[in-house]
Amino acid sequence: MSKSNAAAQAEGAIIVGGGIAGLAMAAALRNIAGVSNIKLLEASSENEFTNIRAGAAAQLGPNGLRALQFITSGDIVQKVIDMGGVLQGNVMMMPGGQSMVIPDTTQSDTGIPQVLVRWGMLRSVLAEQLPQGMILTGAESNVAGYKVSTQNDSEVSLIDATGNPLDMPSTPLIIGADGVKSTFRALVRKCTTNLAEDFDAAGGEDVTYGGRINVKAVVNKSLNEEYKSGHTYAAFAPDGSVAIFAGPAGDGLTYWAISIADSNDVTFLDDIPKGSDEKPEKKNLKEMLLAKLNTLNSDPYIKSVIDLIEQTPTDDVYFQKSQEAKGLGTHSLHSEDGRIVLAGDAAHAFSASYGQAANFALEDAATLAACIRDSENLKDALQDYSKMRLDRCIEMQARSAERAAKAMRGEQAEDVSKWIFQWEIA
DSSP: OOOOHHHHHTSEEEEEOOSHHHHHHHHHHHHTSOOOEEEEEESSOHHHHTOTTTTOEEEEOHHHHHHHHHHSSSSHHHHHHHHSEEOOEEEEEOGGGOEEEEEOOHHHHHSOOOEEEEHHHHHHHHHTTSOTTSEEESOOTTOOEEEEOSSOTTOEEEEOTTSOBOSSOOBSOEEEOOOTTOHHHHHHHHTOSBOGGGHHHHTTTTEEEEEEEEEEEEESOOOOTTSOTTEEEEEEOTTSSEEEEEEEEETTEEEEEEEEEOBTTBOGGGGSOBOTTSSBOHHHHHHHHHHHHHTTOOOHHHHHHHHHHHTSOGGGOEEEEEEEETTTTSSOSBOTTSSEEEOTHHHHOOOSTTOOHHHHHHHHHHHHHHHHHHOSSHHHHHHHHHHHHHHHHHHHHHHHHHHHHHHHTTOOOOOOHHHHHTOOOO
16 A cells, blocks of 8 residues: 655654553554554553553443544454443432443444453553564653754654753654643644743643542452452542542452542642651552542442452552643644654643543554554644644533532533544544
8 A cells, every 4th residue: 555645754753752642643643554664662661661550440431432443453342341340321420329321332333342442551551552672661751842954854862951962863743732731732722832931830721620539440449249349439528629530440450549629729738747758658648648538428339439449559549630631722732843742641631530532642653653654744734633622622622620519519410422422543
């Protein structure tokens, strides 16, 4: 199969960030657009990167699974479904012991289920799609910009904050998949090639904090027998201060997540002793979380979740601030010079209330690869990608924020899942 002009121009790429978005991009460019000279830079160590217990869980729906099928080879979708927990419904635990069961009709509506799967296992499946040597661990943290290569003006080289080149090959395309506080989103937003003295702060300048801390994990234990198989369970403190969620994440595995609302400019994390790296120590985080839940009430469901948390290894507990990228839509998802394109949270960080972060990262990868495959030149491909992604991402950000705010107040938001799941790769 002959390459399009855009694919020929993008004969190489550097992807910064080895999460779901970065790995999906690498697989998509290689399998769909025919780009073979790819390097993926990941800040974590090799041991951290290969840890399948990392990152709690990802929720994949028909949109994400369609994208995954498009960008990978083999029967990867069935493998992911088999390793995860297929969702059959959601149970809302109401005050006074009552419950409301909401069936999950996704599979009957679309022929494709929703599935909760360990985040680290999904990352491992994507990494297995890539040849040895493509992923460079311990290699991302000091990237501050790029400059035109002295040897080939159609390519750029990565540089640090002082402008010195990093020991990386030059490339026609850089994909920023470096998370919510993205260096590359800052470069695009500021229309610059180097953050220089703004390097430490620039990545967080356009990030807004949603006022919640999310603590989560997957534990090798099932919910008690009185809870319906294949169903997720959600409960909320009467004052909206805490949301409690648990659901199946595979054979004998349960995903739990606790969302805690902050108040009066004091965050839940402020009271947790810090380690030498100034981050809350996980042992202290787990103890404070259990203390918080034990103050709520004696509801059997809350007690069941407390039991799950107590049996979760401390190292498997993760926390995350609810953060969004401000101003989505005020800039495109690529730089004006056509050197950078954004993906995943770097492109469109939004609330996790619909569980769409991994799905949208997979959509990004499928869309960009198809645009490069089909376009006459690389710059047109990036413009097409931005046009195809922005409206959907803006809508998803608004809907997610609305749902999160209403959920913490115990209110029902319009469910736009059917709109989400309708996505198909062009």
